Amino acid sequence: MARYSAPPVTTGTWVRRVLVVGYLFLLVVWPVALVVSTTFDNGLGNLSDAFSDPDVVYALQLTVYAAFWAVVINTVFGVGISLLLVRYEFPGRRTLSALIDLPLSVSPVVVGLAILLAYGGENGFFGPALTGIGLQVAYAPLGIILATAFVSLPLVIRELVPVLEEIGVEQEQAATSLGANAWQTFRRITLPSIKWALLYGVVLSLARSLGEFGAVKIVSGNVASQTQTATLVVEQKYQDFEQGTAYATSFLLALIAVAALVVVTILRPKEDHDGD
Numbered sequence: 001m002a003r004y005s006a007p008p009v010t011t012g013t014w015v016r017r018v019l020v021v022g023y024l025f026l027l028v029v030w031p032v033a034l035v036v037s038t039t040f041d042n043g044l045g046n047l048s049d050a051f052s053d054p055d056v057v058y059a060l061q062l063t064v065y066a067a068f069w070a071v072v073i074n075t076v077f078g079v080g081i082s083l084l085l086v087r088y089e090f091p092g093r094r095t096l097s098a099l100i101d102l103p104l105s106v107s108p109v110v111v112g113l114a115i116l117l118a119y120g121g122e123n124g125f126f127g128p129a130l131t132g133i134g135l136q137v138a139y140a141p142l143g144i145i146l147a148t149a150f151v152s153l154p155l156v157i158r159e160l161v162p163v164l165e166e167i168g169v170e171q172e173q174a175a176t177s178l179g180a181n182a183w184q185t186f187r188r189i190t191l192p193s194i195k196w197a198l199l200y201g202v203v204l205s206l207a208r209s210l211g212e213f214g215a216v217k218i219v220s221g222n223v224a225s226q227t228q229t230a231t232l233v234v235e236q237k238y239q240d241f242e243q244g245t246a247y248a249t250s251f252l253l254a255l256i257a258v259a260a261l262v263v264v265t266i267l268r269p270k271e272d273h274d275g276d
Helices: 011-039 045-052 054-087 093-100 108-119 127-132 141-151 153-167 170-177 182-210 214-220 230-239 243-267 270-275
Strands: none
Touching (some): 011 045, 054 093, 054 182, 108 141, 108 214, 141 153, 141 182, 153 182, 170 182, 214 230, 230 243
16 A cells, blocks of 8 residues: 655645734734733733732633533533434424524624514513513523523534444444433443544534623623623723723633643544544
């Protein structure tokens, strides 16, 4: 079997590499690095100010809480929807697949307004019924969770669908023919095959959930120490000329997201990296 030999590196190849690296540096690395350097421009003072501010501490706690439940919701339904799209044929399958990408194409502000119209208070379509059973969506943590889950919905699914298509159904059919039920087949055959794609989708969903701003601002009401998330407190602190605290809070959000991505990248088996 002939071995693949890489094409020679030409001047044009080096030019393209420099352009790509330069583009990524100017668009991503440099701005994020400036946030980090500004956060520590007076040592740990900005971080100390952020952690001593009760509004910031509450906002970080609320953000993690909302992101956790949004990720749980998207993981459960993401796996189910992915299996439905790949393993079954039904009318409207293409339409469902297109709708899944809707959160990526619609402005988060529109998402927030849509949630208010559907579930918010007395004017929402389901608002009175939900209020009657003691559930408040608008200007409450539940609304923040719904908005966050909406905007991060496609991330788990778009990681799982290609992997499910690649592994096929032969092993699952073999397990079924040997007497395994649906749950046993999923737990012993399907889940081990998709675990890394699922984990990466979960991390992407977490990162997206931590950074959501537009939809959350609409549904939350942005009340300090009640419904204000970390991204909203960053905006408020920056506008109030407490820029050190704003940069420190931004740094903490970025740190969590980047750390999760780095850990997953390190833990993924080498063959998975080679196949990407």
